[in-house]
Amino acid sequence: MRQLFGFLLLFATAAPLSAAEIHDDIDADTGWQVITAQAGQTKIRVVPAAGFNVFSIEHAGRELLKTPPALADLPGVSYGVPLLYPSPNRVRNAQFTFDGKTYHFDANDGTNFIHGLVHNVPWTVRRTEVDAHQAVIEAELVFAPGTKHYAAFPLEHTLRVTVTVRPEGVSWKYEVDNTHGKSKVPFGFALHPWILYQGERKNTFLTIPATQWMEAENLLPTGKLVDLEGTPFDARAAKSLEGFVIDDVYSGMQSDHPTVADFRDEGIQLSLDASDDFTHLVVYTPENKNWFCVENQTCSTDAHNLYQQGLKAESHLLVAEPGETLSGTVNYRIRDARGHKFSRWEKAIRKFEAQDRQHPPAAGGTLFVGSSSIRFWDLPKYFPDRPVVNHGFGGSQMIDSLYFADRIVLPYQPRTIVVYAGDNDIAGGQSPETVAKDFQRFARKIHAALPETKIVYIAIKPSLRRWNLYEQMAKANDLIAAFAETDERITYADIATPMLNEQGTPKPELFIKDGLHLSPAGYELWTSVIEPLLPRAN
Template sequence: MLRSLLCCFAFYAVASNVAAGEISIGNDSGTQVFTLRQGTTVVKFSPGAGANAYSIRVDDVEYLRQPESLDKLPGVGFGNPVLYPTPNRVKGAAFEFGGKTVRFQPNAGGNFIHGLVNRHAWQFVRSSSDSTHAAITCAADFGDGTALHSQFPFPHQLYLTVTVREGAVRWTYKVDNTGGTAAVPFGFALHPYFVYQGRRENTYLKIPATHWMESDKQLPSGELVPKDQLDYPLGEFMSLEGTRFDDVFWGMKPDQPTVIDYRDVNRKITIAASEAFTHLVVWTPDRPYFGVESQTCSTDAHNLHAAGKTREAHLQICQPGQTLSGWVEYRFGE
């Protein structure tokens, strides 16, 4: 009964904002969709399909890869999936922490990839809007007895708020371990599928990292290679033509954002993030889209941490009674 009342209240709260033209609810292929609008910036967001903000349109230009139908949205393939608690690969689909061995079902050869929440049906928590923003908050429950806890046995709550402002979209996460009795080891990341605007050769990317992480089959060794030892201009704008990145970069700082420059059409995306986001994964396959993934930790961070490479891994650890949070923001302009 309480759950029903809460759901009714949630729907009423959202519906009350529809009159302002800022938040509305729809349904596509059986998937509930929240549309958040602020000026010419429109985001479509589906909590039930992995909390994926799968469409970002600014001035009527779409920036993310779209599925043919929303029944294909859950998982990692379209829009901007959330990667948690293990961004990208976990070597051998297992890690040890705090005396526990955690094993996942391998889904990338013998490894595990992209975490647990991108197919999870997140729960709506609240919405808000005014003359400057529209926002939705949802939650993924890792409490005792939940399906998520059975795969990642560290009881806690994960909250995600997507906030839309004119020309900007922000994701804010909060890991809540205030009721827990054990530390929660995690990483948080976004996996956007940016589509090219114009020609690939005239799409430029600036990665303001200080180091590249040496890796074998997309699994970092923990060895950091300074940018002056690389054969491409890390930290400067470079064309994505001819690149085949699937790499982890280290040394990101809040005052040095990543920038995508679509020079054919005079558009830019500036990717800013809070200080927790020390790593960036760049993926440039031979396809009409590419990835620039802001991460709070390295790929395979749990195993690197266990091997003593704590600085390189930057595994986030939320202690009992604690909350940890951070944010990523995409800013769209010329």
């Protein structure tokens, strides 16, 4: 798939990122439109021609979905978030009867039919909107004579889906519009996300707040509902996915009880909540894969056939009457499990953006980012012959520089990035491993967009005020130094050793009265270490 460079090109003059945006590109190999929508740190890519599939969700530089190796591989149900309609998952013997009429499908799963009709056909985009808080894309698929999907499901109506991107995640709203139809439309709607493990499987925990499990034979529900208590399928309390290998249907989902995937290695959670019509959930966790699926459904698998057997409650098949429109919503919410409040920095970030609109820095300079040790550094004084940008914001942690990189780092296309963060992380209770992982994520994010950019990480300093924490800080330094050894584009700057005296404790003259922030002598020392690591000034 051709890389989409539109985002970076928009900011070649270092204009700041707006709160939300939408732009599109044309994939060179397929000729398909690829729409990119972003709000805050959440970015999606969607292809209307391939089933209106949101095939990528990035949050704070982290890809959450299994993406196709090439865009031409996208149509179908193997990547991204395919839409399943009108028959989520399997239909026994590839047929069902409703109101005396039998509907036949082409078997594609042995003798059965699986995953519906809409994931591999082109959709029509009807609306895109952007405001200060969200980006919206609305598309529809019309079931009308002459279309392949109508031939299999010959009921005139329209399926409409609206995808909304917000800083905290992504939502899908479906509408089955039968306002002009003459017949009832029996349907189910579902999302089939291919979710990447973030960290190890054993440290990924899933909470499924269902009340019952659906007994099945050959992956087709019998219609019998089994209480979860005492069964191996009970994940109402968080359950590690290590050894939890299932492909099963849950029932009794409620809108105020989300399913939660807790990626404990990375400290993030993906919460999946839905409106009350999404009563069922399919969970697929195969062995030896780097992904799993959690599928919010408005109905059970094989819902039409169960409904025909009189199992209306068990199937929860929805029926749109002539003149009626039915709708529902699924929300994916991504959050830092540490309870981190990124919003506290919004004022500082907007100030950077406003300043740089007035006086845009030239691309290709050296950008400093991180906490107050960066913020208080008089860069023009200490680096008079270099184009420098100071984006330090006091009190911040490594994850904050990662989170806001799209707004205060990447648009400036720096030749070199100098980072100082981790001090506040350890003081705030984060582990050395968490600090190191957050820096690794920061580096991956930078190099995904700017592969030639050099990164200089300034070691967490030994300070008078936080000397009791320095053993943990030193461990974080060691982990980051080891990571830097694996990538020639990353340099670990050891300012810690020269800040210690002969007794191995911090030199008091390097700090102001608070014992934490640097004195002019401290900044002189830092400059003497950092200056030789920067590329020669032009």
